[in-house]
Amino acid sequence: VTCDFLATPCDSCMGLVFQGGNSFPGPPSRSAVLSSLPLQVMLYFNVYYFPVWCLAEGIMLHLKYHLLPWHYQFLLVTAFLILSLAEGSRLYLGYLGNLQEKVPELAGFLLLSFLIQLPLLLFLLSDRQVIHLPLEVPLHSLFLAFLLLEIVAAFLVLRTMTKQLAAQFYLQQFQEGGRGRLEPGGTGGQAAGMG
Numbered sequence: 001v002t003c004d005f006l007a008t009p010c011d012s013c014m015g016l017v018f019q020g021g022n023s024f025p026g027p028p029s030r031s032a033v034l035s036s037l038p039l040q041v042m043l044y045f046n047v048y049y050f051p052v053w054c055l056a057e058g059i060m061l062h063l064k065y066h067l068l069p070w071h072y073q074f075l076l077v078t079a080f081l082i083l084s085l086a087e088g089s090r091l092y093l094g095y096l097g098n099l100q101e102k103v104p105e106l107a108g109f110l111l112l113s114f115l116i117q118l119p120l121l122l123f124l125l126s127d128r129q130v131i132h133l134p135l136e137v138p139l140h141s142l143f144l145a146f147l148l149l150e151i152v153a154a155f156l157v158l159r160t161m162t163k164q165l166a167a168q169f170y171l172q173q174f175q176e177g178g179r180g181r182l183e184p185g186g187t188g189g190q191a192a193g194m195g
Helices: 037-067 070-099 103-126 136-182 187-194
Strands: 015-017 023-025
Touching: 037 070, 037 136, 070 103, 070 136, 103 136
Parallel strands: none
Antiparallel strands: 015 023
């Protein structure tokens, strides 16, 4: 079966191979899903874990506040507020980016996770000057485990989504460029006539 690829490509022509051996599949069907189920499951449980962490950390911060030097009082309150505010935004961006397959939102989720949440959690877990109450280390460790797994899953999903968008872009440019050359009034015909 032959087809005019530039007008209506058939199923056998949808996998193009360009120079360099990179395969760029055709546009996905409406049923193609790029969202990640493991990432969504982790986000779902993280949404329920976050209020528990926030409440427990707030109580523990209140219990040890008067035992800390003034600069650690400031650091811990600031870290707690930044973690709490950023976590809400991070989870919202993660849900939106994963479920609606939006690259900017998923990239924002990844940046918030890696640049804000991860350093603050590592500070709370590893600093010797911070007084660690018995419940604090398991709470922070579980939060850190969620965070690391979500960073890895979001990175893999983001890579898949950007590859798919790049493939769609290249195929669209290829199709538009081919149509311009084949049309009688296109620039390809004018350039050939001038030569």
